[in-house]
Structures are given as C-alpha cells and as structure tokens.
Amino acid sequence: MPKHILVLHGPNLNMLGKREPQIYGKLSLRDINTALEKKACAAGFSLSTFQSNHEGALVDRVQEALGQIHGIIINPAAFTHTSVAIRDALLLHDLPLIEVHISNIHKREAFRSQSYISDIATGQIVGLGIRGYLLALDAMMAILTDKEDLM
Numbered sequence: 001m002p003k004h005i006l007v008l009h010g011p012n013l014n015m016l017g018k019r020e021p022q023i024y025g026k027l028s029l030r031d032i033n034t035a036l037e038k039k040a041c042a043a044g045f046s047l048s049t050f051q052s053n054h055e056g057a058l059v060d061r062v063q064e065a066l067g068q069i070h071g072i073i074i075n076p077a078a079f080t081h082t083s084v085a086i087r088d089a090l091l092l093h094d095l096p097l098i099e100v101h102i103s104n105i106h107k108r109e110a111f112r113s114q115s116y117i118s119d120i121a122t123g124q125i126v127g128l129g130i131r132g133y134l135l136a137l138d139a140m141m142a143i144l145t146d147k148e149d150l151m
C-alpha cells in the first residue's frame with residue numbers, strides 16, 4: 001500500500017486565483033491540488049486534499065484520518081493564528097507535519113507571526129508562494145522514505 005499524505009487547507013483558500021493575486025497568486029486551489037496529487041502519485045505515494053472554511057470540519061477531518069495516513073501538510077490559513085482546536089487535533093497524530101503559508105507571515109501584520117501550529121510542526125515553509133506546497137510535498141516524501149540526500 002502506498003504511504004498516504006493528507007493536505008489540509010483552511011478558510012478562504014477556496015478563493016485562490018479569484019481574489020488578491022498579488023498576495024496569493026493566480027492559480028486555483030484545484031490547480032494546486034491536482035499538481036500535488038500528480039506529483040505524489042508519480043513518486044509512489046497517495047495523497048488526498050481537504051479544504052474547509054469551518055474549524056470543526058477541519059478538526060473532524062484530522063480525527064477521521066487517525067491511523068489512515070502517514071503525514072500531514074497543512075495551511076491552516078487564518079486558523080493558524082487562533083485555533084487551539086486544530087492544534088489539539090493535530091497532536092492526536094504522531095506523524096510528520098509540515099505547515100505551509102503562501103505569503104511570508106512574518107513580513108505582514110504582527111498577529112500573523114504567531115502560529116499555534118509551528119511549534120508542533122516538523123517544519124514550516126512560508127513566503128514562497130504556492131510552490132511552497134510542492135516543496136512541502138518533496139520534503140514530506142523524503143521524510144517518509146527516510147532520504148537524506150540532496151539530489
């Protein structure tokens with residue numbers, strides 16, 4: 001069975017490509033999800049994606065995944081800065097966890113610098129646009145195959 005990676009997207013990320021392209025880029029969430037699925041599949045992994053504007057729905061999805069997945073990539077969007085509930089749900093897993101932000105949260109309003117996820121994450125990728133998701137996937141697959149090479 002291929003190792004399975006869950007990619008979670010928080011509130012308003014369903015608007016990618018439709019508003020604020022100067023911050024969040026021109027591609028849609030569907031474009032990003034398709035690219036991630038293709039890349040994972042080509043490398044022998046399976047990957048599923050989930051977006052919600054609702055905190056409880058994200059918590060439910062994280063709980064449903066217990067025992068079913070091998071790694072989590074998450075852009076919690078605004079819940080990054082507020083959600084103890086998502087943090088607690090993620091802590092139910094003992095798995096590699098990568099936090100992604102499209103924008104550089106440390107260069108924006110001060111409240112965006114605080115993350116309830118970063119100290120429980122394996123790593124964080126910020127400010128590299130939507131390619132951050134693909135970099136996170138590369139890193140996750142390397143972690144899950146125990147690869148340390150630089151090529």
Ligand code: CA2
Pocket residue numbers: 011012013014015016017018019020024075076077078079080100101102103104105112
């Ligand atoms: O930079 C990121 O990825 C963020 O997680 C995006 C969140 C923001 O609250 C975080 O501080 C940083 C906002 C997501 C909003 O997504 C939109 C996408 C397109 C158009 C408008 C909003």
